[in-house]
Amino acid sequence: MLSLIRRPVRHPLPDIPQFREKDMDTKRSQQLEQIVLLSKDMLAKAGDHEWGLVAEIEAGRRELVMRCFQQPAQHQDASEVAATIKEILRLNQEISDLGKRYQDQLGSEIHTNKLGRTASAAYLGCAR
Numbered sequence: 001m002l003s004l005i006r007r008p009v010r011h012p013l014p015d016i017p018q019f020r021e022k023d024m025d026t027k028r029s030q031q032l033e034q035i036v037l038l039s040k041d042m043l044a045k046a047g048d049h050e051w052g053l054v055a056e057i058e059a060g061r062r063e064l065v066m067r068c069f070q071q072p073a074q075h076q077d078a079s080e081v082a083a084t085i086k087e088i089l090r091l092n093q094e095i096s097d098l099g100k101r102y103q104d105q106l107g108s109e110i111h112t113n114k115l116g117r118t119a120s121a122a123y124l125g126c127a128r
Helices: 017-047 051-068 075-127
Strands: none
Touching: 017 051, 017 075, 051 075
């Protein structure tokens, strides 16, 4: 017996660049948002001196950046992409600044430790 209920026919979106670009723009926006979130996570880990985790997150972020920019950005998206890149660069600078301060602190501690050992050796040499 034939069914009298008509089911709606689903038509796929035509393969027109406008439709593809919209999907790609949404995907790129999501990727850029994820890159910023990963950058903020890297900054938080750097603030906790978890440099191994910073490096791990950065490796994943780098892969995402490469995927995100496989295709050039559309002209209408240029300002959003540029603003996001500026934010990522700002976060990178903060991470770099934290790294430099931590490196300087470690250098100072190593120098102090060496001075302490030198002083101990000199004292022990005189005490004999």
